[in-house]
Amino acid sequence: xxxxxxxxxxxxxxxxxxxxxxxxxxxxxxxxxxxxxxxxxxxxxxxxxxxxxxxxxxxxxxxxxxxxxxxxxxxxxxxxxxxxxxxxxxxxxxxxxxxxxxxxxxxxxxxxxx
Amino acid sequence: xxxxxxxxxxxxxxxxxxxxxxxxxxxxxxxxxxxxxxxxxxxxxxxxxxxxxxxxxxxxxxxxxxxxxxxxxxxxxxxxxxxxxxxxxxxxxxxxxxxxxxxxxxxxxxxxxx
Numbered sequence: 001x002x003x004x005x006x007x008x009x010x011x012x013x014x015x016x017x018x019x020x021x022x023x024x025x026x027x028x029x030x031x032x033x034x035x036x037x038x039x040x041x042x043x044x045x046x047x048x049x050x051x052x053x054x055x056x057x058x059x060x061x062x063x064x065x066x067x068x069x070x071x072x073x074x075x076x077x078x079x080x081x082x083x084x085x086x087x088x089x090x091x092x093x094x095x096x097x098x099x100x101x102x103x104x105x106x107x108x109x110x111x112x113x114x
Numbered sequence: 115x116x117x118x119x120x121x122x123x124x125x126x127x128x129x130x131x132x133x134x135x136x137x138x139x140x141x142x143x144x145x146x147x148x149x150x151x152x153x154x155x156x157x158x159x160x161x162x163x164x165x166x167x168x169x170x171x172x173x174x175x176x177x178x179x180x181x182x183x184x185x186x187x188x189x190x191x192x193x194x195x196x197x198x199x200x201x202x203x204x205x206x207x208x209x210x211x212x213x214x215x216x217x218x219x220x221x222x223x224x225x226x227x228x
Binding site for chain 1: 123146148150155156157158159160163165204208216218219220221
């Protein structure tokens, strides 16, 4: 099984450009998440989708939008990239939103905004 | 409110020595607790989780962790370190009632010295 697949793996953007990070899972999970990882700050939740058709803001949603396209896919969009959005982005999924389900993570997208 | 504190952002041990990575949590309700491992340039992988069953939890690769409610701790241990254990380790907590997101610690980087 592929698990959680993220594309692209690396991206360099200029300030003001837009892009969409793609995420797909093949485990029939209901819940999906987008995190960013920055040195010394652990992982911070950007947006999550408890189930198909729903999305909610996490801890750091400003500057981002998401789309839960279907049960498998959850995309993250940067409308106007800023240098502060330079980070490693991880998509994750879980069977459900309840706390005892662990997450399965993708391998990450390394984004640099210049 | 809930949070996770990982004591020591960097830990070095000799090959064959005991590994001890510390995690303390705060939670207003009984928590679910997790340890994840991240190898270089990869996503996070679930090592083990506590979900209110046995307080001593065994995970993959010889790791285990003990939930101590009186100390609000969930430290990760391994009796004998291997070179392959060098990685970043994250402790995470979620709520036992709704758990709509995890709260991750800032991570501990483990170095294993040959």
